[in-house]
Amino acid sequence: MFGGNSNWRGPVWMPINFMIIKSLETYNHFYGDSFKVEFPTRSGNWITLGEAARLLAERVSSIFLPDELGNRPCHGGDVLYANDPHWKNLVLFNEYFHGETGKGLGASHQTGWTALVAELLANDI
Secondary structure: OOOOOOOOOOOEEEHHHHHHHHHHHHHHHHHHOOOEEOOOOOOEEEHHHHHHHHHHHHHHHHHOOOOOOOOOOOOOOHHHHHOOOOOOOOEEEOOOOOOOOOOOOOOOOOOOHHHHHHHHHHOOO
């Protein structure tokens, strides 16, 4: 029933991640330093909800940021996007992303919800 190219297991969906990050930020305003969570799970590292939101935002945003070779995980290793001057600054806002590699999947014109990453990037992560 689930698995593979499923909407319920594995893929990274920008709106869900965005809502989680914003919720953690909101709860952090209420709880502040008085409430901490283990992040990542079973790591022994306890952080505030605000720090968890920032770390999650960094992880989600990293899908779109180039590495030292110019490759962006959202492009799935396609060297055209990393090397060709006509394509290297094109960032596709896919419908969802592979849970392990960050490769963009589904429709590549989801500016309605995937563009939410612009707010995460603008928050100086």
